[in-house]
Amino acid sequence: MKIRESKESDKSDIFNIHTLAFGKKEGPEIAELVADLFDDRTADPSLSLVAVEKNRLIGHILFTKATLSGHTDSVKIQLLAPLAIRPEFQKKGGGGRLIKEGLKRLKASGTQLVFVLGHPEYYPRSGFRPAGVLGFSAPYPIPDEHAAAWMVLELVPGMIGSVHGQVRCSDGLDHPRHWGE
Numbered sequence: 001m002k003i004r005e006s007k008e009s010d011k012s013d014i015f016n017i018h019t020l021a022f023g024k025k026e027g028p029e030i031a032e033l034v035a036d037l038f039d040d041r042t043a044d045p046s047l048s049l050v051a052v053e054k055n056r057l058i059g060h061i062l063f064t065k066a067t068l069s070g071h072t073d074s075v076k077i078q079l080l081a082p083l084a085i086r087p088e089f090q091k092k093g094g095g096g097r098l099i100k101e102g103l104k105r106l107k108a109s110g111t112q113l114v115f116v117l118g119h120p121e122y123y124p125r126s127g128f129r130p131a132g133v134l135g136f137s138a139p140y141p142i143p144d145e146h147a148a149a150w151m152v153l154e155l156v157p158g159m160i161g162s163v164h165g166q167v168r169c170s171d172g173l174d175h176p177r178h179w180g181e
Helices: 008-038 094-108 144-149
Strands: 002-005 047-053 056-068 077-085 113-117 150-154 165-168
Touching (some): 008 047, 077 094, 144 150
Parallel strands (some): 077 113
Antiparallel strands (some): 002 047, 056 077
């Protein structure tokens, strides 16, 4: 499996990956969100990576710019949203490899914190931990029963504990429907 930055010519395959991975009910909405984020200037700089196996795109991950209230210029943060792997390739390590490569590239670019709203048993494998109890609130309230799904990963040691606040996302993610988990 090879991981590389996505290209304009990959977009159709990327949308298809998200549609398949998230199913008939949620898939089209997630694919539309990805399309919106690709065109969203408030999401830049972003990082879009694809997993390729035998010249076929099998996975995609997108990181987009966000800010932290009270620290808009001094703290560099990104949101991981979304991550998708074609169903027939799931549970084979592709998602983890996309996350690992994305975090490596973000760290090299100076990103300090990465946030995700995702499965509370999956993302901790990559080092994410609950963000709310660490002083970081999501762009919209997360229901108490899903509080563990709002997570953060520190790429620069010492950031957690020295900063806190509400995460402000790009325009494409700035709607309550994306934060209900």
